[in-house]
Amino acid sequence: MPRTARRRASISDVARLAGVSVGTVSNVLNRPERVSAATRERVQTAIAELSFVPNGSARQLRVGTITTVGAVVLDISNPFFTDLARGIEARLDQDDYTLMVASSDEDPEREARYLRLYEQHGVQGIMVVPATDEIDHLVALAERGVGIVLLDRPSPVESLSSVAVDDVHGGALAVRHLLEQGHERIAFLNGPHTIHQCADRYEGAVQAVEAAGLDPAVVLEELTVSLNADGGDAGTRQLIDRDDRPTAVFCVNDLVALGSLRTLRRAGLSVPDDLAVVGYDDVTFAAELATPLTSVRQPTHELGVRAADLLLRGSDAEPQHVVFQPALVVRESSAR
Amino acid sequence: MPRTARRRASISDVARLAGVSVGTVSNVLNRPERVSAATRERVQTAIAELSFVPNGSARQLRVGTITTVGAVVLDISNPFFTDLARGIEARLDQDDYTLMVASSDEDPEREARYLRLYEQHGVQGIMVVPATDEIDHLVALAERGVGIVLLDRPSPVESLSSVAVDDVHGGALAVRHLLEQGHERIAFLNGPHTIHQCADRYEGAVQAVEAAGLDPAVVLEELTVSLNADGGDAGTRQLIDRDDRPTAVFCVNDLVALGSLRTLRRAGLSVPDDLAVVGYDDVTFAAELATPLTSVRQPTHELGVRAADLLLRGSDAEPQHVVFQPALVVRESSAR
DNA sequence: TCAGCGTATTGAATCGTTTCATCGTGCGCG
DNA sequence: CGCGCACGATGAAACGATTCAATACGCTGA
Missing domain, CATH: 3.40.50.2300 (Response regulator)
Structure with a gap:
């Protein structure tokens, strides 16, 4: 069978084949009750015959909505x-x-x-x-x-x-919890503050530290990473290669936390003993990880x-x- | 400011405001080099003034492609x-x-x-x-x-x-591996065979059993579940509530495997000792689960x-x- | 027989672009 | 001085649907 580059059938092709006007074809398509059974039948056969599919652009151009x-x-x-x-x-x-x-x-x-x-x-x-x-x-x-x-x-x-979702509150929840666990040096693997969620969660973190009567500049250390597992890897590698390593990491989302946990495991560090980790979003797999992940749940x-x-x-x-x-x-x- | 329901500006509005023809506006949009700098400037001002955005449907209707x-x-x-x-x-x-x-x-x-x-x-x-x-x-x-x-x-x-991806081979890889580990009763949490991948992976599983000189009807037991973590939960619950429990589960994808692992953990069963689990897809989190998941990797x-x-x-x-x-x-x- | 009515169908206008044949205009050159 | 040529700009046709006023056609009832 030769590959004929034939044009898509249009409503007027259908009309011609069925021996009716284009208006009638349109009616069959959109208000079938307005056209007699006999004509409807004939038009539908023609449609099937040509395997006609209405052109969405034309329709939308005319009716203006979608x-x-x-x-x-x-x-x-x-x-x-x-x-x-x-x-x-x-x-x-x-x-x-x-x-x-x-x-x-x-x-x-x-x-x-x-x-x-x-x-x-x-x-x-x-x-x-x-x-x-x-x-x-x-x-x-x-x-x-x-x-x-x-x-x-x-x-x-x-x-x-x-x-x-109140991201300031979410950030505060996470950090307050870490403070309550006795952590006094917390790293925050965050995205750029141009992303609003990142800025807000950071603000919440700062508020939690201040509410505990501590100095954010001392307690909190922010690292900017990309918002996926690779970002978690990279950020965590930076942290563990130092002597003044923090005792907890707050990750701006669970993907970052996944990367963080992965890197910690490979480095032979134990969670939460060597380093506590908190994520954000509470995705499906968070509870099932090697170390089940503490996370901030959103609806x-x-x-x-x-x-x-x-x-x-x-x-x-x-x-x-x-x-x-x-x-x-x-x-x-x-x-x- | 009253909410005026004004019509979207069209190319002819722009033409009128700029004092040119619609053809010229279209040229400014699509072949700017064909129109003189002065006119171009004028048209562009008009476009900005009306915050004109070309109507994609009309364009597509005309050029036919996208x-x-x-x-x-x-x-x-x-x-x-x-x-x-x-x-x-x-x-x-x-x-x-x-x-x-x-x-x-x-x-x-x-x-x-x-x-x-x-x-x-x-x-x-x-x-x-x-x-x-x-x-x-x-x-x-x-x-x-x-x-x-x-x-x-x-x-x-x-x-x-x-x-x-060769799903027959993938299914065979998984099951052959389980057989090599000494498992002789394997459950397959699979989707409906109307989904081609499911049918193929099952066929691969059967082939692997036969290649080992065993009887698929005895070794293999298929359960049809939905293709997500909840499906894994449901299927696994069915398995563990019995006395003639299989010793291994092959899950048609990693989401099902996630559900399976989750249910096993909650039931206090150990993996792989009580029950071995193999997944499919090797998604990002597979390696980081409580029990790192054996899986079939696809490119x-x-x-x-x-x-x-x-x-x-x-x-x-x-x-x-x-x-x-x-x-x-x-x-x-x-x-x- | 015909007015009147209801139903089914028609055909043209319309939506907002792109395209292309046509038209003006100014300029260089013989 | 006038011819031809570029170059810009024009305006109408076309894309394929929907919509609606107008028309055609039977029928009924007087």
Whole structure:
């Protein structure tokens, strides 16, 4: 069979074959009850015959709307963000919306690229975990009528809806716990403060130290690492090669903590005796690691559901700011 | 500021404001070198003034093509599939293509829905991990000119490109290893055989038993579970509540294995002494679990890269069938 | 027989781009 | 002085659907 590069069948091809007008074909597609059984039958045969699939761009150009929403997360490899996506999807499914997910990899360029892509394709709204503190472009998007919900961080402006978890509190929970365990030198493997969650968790850490009447400059040491297991490896290697090694590590997420635990194990150090470790997110595998990981749990799924909820209210509904509270889950990695 | 529901600015609004024709605006957008510096300047000011964003649907309707490809995977929560997606993205980035990912959750309905969505929006091609063995709809898609690459399973038909890992061999590797460890009663926590990978891994398991001169009906016991940690929990609970408990469990993926290990730990059973466990995929956390997990490693990232490679050759290139080989990584969960 | 009505179908306008044949204009050159 | 040539800019057609006012066609009842 020769590979004929034939054009996709259009609605008028169908109309011609069925011997009706394009309007009728469109009616068969969208309001079948308006067309007589006989014609409907004939049109449907023609559709099958040509294996016609309506052109989504044409449809969307005409009707102007689409039941798709986009999401941009920081890192699709991080279970936290896929759980979040699942929460979003769960809510969207109820209204027959579909979700497109993209990963910015914490790169503002990539974030902008996907935002542009989504806007150009006229999605109903976008949920985004911003890669930086700079959100003017999001405000601009919203002003152009695109529904925007800030994910996993509170909105700095009134006009943008947001769904967040109190990261300051989360950071404080983790560090207060380590202080209570008697640690007085704590390393914080964190990401860049341009990422809001990182800045907030650090602030919480500082507050916890101060609340205990100690000096953050002495107790707390921050290392900037990349937000994955490799980052945990790298940061931890730096720590253990020194004589004034801290006694505890607080990792900004569980992936970093995974890398940290991995490196400690390879170096033959024991957790929590030589070094206590606390993670963040409480992902599925956290409880099942060689040393079960103490972690700050977030209502991840609920976060997604709520965000989708806000988005589906439409872009002209009153902006709303939801903040959930995190909880500490203590396991062996920080206490016996 | 009153919330004016004003229409999105179009190219003709820009033209009017800049005092030029729409054709010129389009040229500024797409071939700036063809328009004089003065006009270009004027048009760009108008664009900024109206914060004009071109309508992607209209553009695509006209040019007919788009630099986006879609992927449908079985489960976005499974690190195996996100690693796969990362591989795809890595290759697509080189050609400035963008990737949209969706999760079928092993539901043929959902799969079909996303395929339709992608086709309607005229994506350049689709990579899909089929949820069932029935792939006629994919062949039909390909015949309509949509580039299709089967992911993670060999194509049963010549005309569809595919990138796969030898699952029969992988299943055999796992079970042969368990037999060598002296196990003679092995449970296989598997998914439904309608999922090709599941069927193949089972076939490999049977082959390994036969190659050892044993009877699969005696040695092997298959339990069908859902392909996540909860499935592992459920399947394992069934096993341990019996007196004729097997001595080893082969889990069809690492998520199932995670659930299995979790349940065994809670039941106070020791791994591998009471029960040996082998997983599949060798995800990041496999080596760091309470009992480091023996697993079958796949070249996941490479799989994605290669699939994207095939897709980018265009839909009329000669179909190709790539098969990678898996490797067994032995850890404590199956041997001391 | 015909007015009147309801139902099924039609056909043209429309959405916002891109593309391309056409048109003006200013300039160099014979 | 006038011809031809570049170069910029123009404007209309085309992409493929949806929508809606207009029309065609039977039928019923007076």
